Amino acid sequence: MTEPTIPPITEDDIANYLANTPDFFERHAGVLASVQLSSPHGQRAVSLQERQAEMLREKIKGLELRSADMIRHGQENSAIADRLHRWTRELLLTRDAQELPLVAATEMAAQFNVPQVAVKLWDVAADFAGQAYAQGASEDVRAFAASLPRPYCGANPGLEAASWLVDPGAVASLALIPLRDAGSPEAFGLLVLGSSDPHRFAADMGTEFLERMGELTSAALSRLRP
Template sequence: MKSNHKDAMNPITEDDIANYLSNTPDFFERHAQLLAQVQLTSPHGNRAVSLQERQAEMLREKIKALEHRVMDMVRHGTENVVTADRLQRWTRGLLTMRDPRALPTRIAGDLQTLFVVPQVTIKVWDCDTSYLHEPYAQQVSEDMKALATSLTAPYCGLNAGFEVASWLAEPQAAVSIALIPLRPEPEAPAFGLLVLASPDAHRFNAEMGTDFLERIAELASAALSRLRA
């Protein structure tokens, strides 16, 4: 009587059944006919299917998910190869530039063309006196210089009325923006600012990785060191 009272107070749960079957692998060997009798609802309609058919469907779904993952990996790998090739072409162009005076324009133009960025501009300060009258060395406020120096990594996000938008050919089309500080070494003050802009609000966003932009900053900074006083 005591045992029956305990069973009534603690009825068998689904977890108890699942644990029993998990810990008793020979159960279905002793009751093989149950496997053929079990009927489940198919996820692809309300029809009933056998346990074996349901397992086959689950396996097909897993295979399909793995195929999608492989396709994504291949796609990302292809994109990375294309990006690396473009970066190499851009770097080669910087190395072959003989006239330092044209470097900022070349940097901005190549980035815009190779990486399909709608708008790109660049400003450089603390230049040698022979470059001070170039457009890229003018109209930079002390506030923007301070902002560039304060950036420890590229800023990516919506254009919150930044002064740099006025440097662009179409300021009103700069919805999202990337501000990339240029500096001779990691802890040094910035001596320039590279600006990328897009009318797409999601092109440059706060969640995106900045590793590639930091690589761009390092290469551009090294090339532009030829302009410095």
């Protein structure tokens, strides 16, 4: 009679046995002490305890890096909040409504380190129609502003709005932010940010912060609306 073939013990069998027999190393403490593992920092063998210590050090290092990133992002967010506070404060302190577009642009350039900023408005109240910022926007650029569901960010392909900047030839990237009354699909102006850095306003960047800036600027400049 042929004896049944016993399948060889596999690594999975050993792993399952040890996982299901937690007191094995209590009964065989010498085995645990003699286990040698390869070190990730060379070809030498290390004890299980030393390997565990290395893994713990690596985990701590990873946590420290993540903590440093969180602190850095927190500091950056705090700095942005401070700049936004100072910009908003200057708008609130501006008593003469006709000065608001200039204050909005100059303070944005100063607080957020934007090299060039321009604002154009249309359909403003008669008292402000003679101001430079209320003139020069063609029907095409008005239609373009109205078509923007969110700020445009990208290269400077020679758009009309770029010509409103002091030195459009030096601009490699643009952010065009439509200005709207709350809840209205129509735009009554355009906020233009320009930079010589082609990556400052990249096409794939998030626009949430720029949208918030557009909302605040729109609210401030609504005083110039009829």
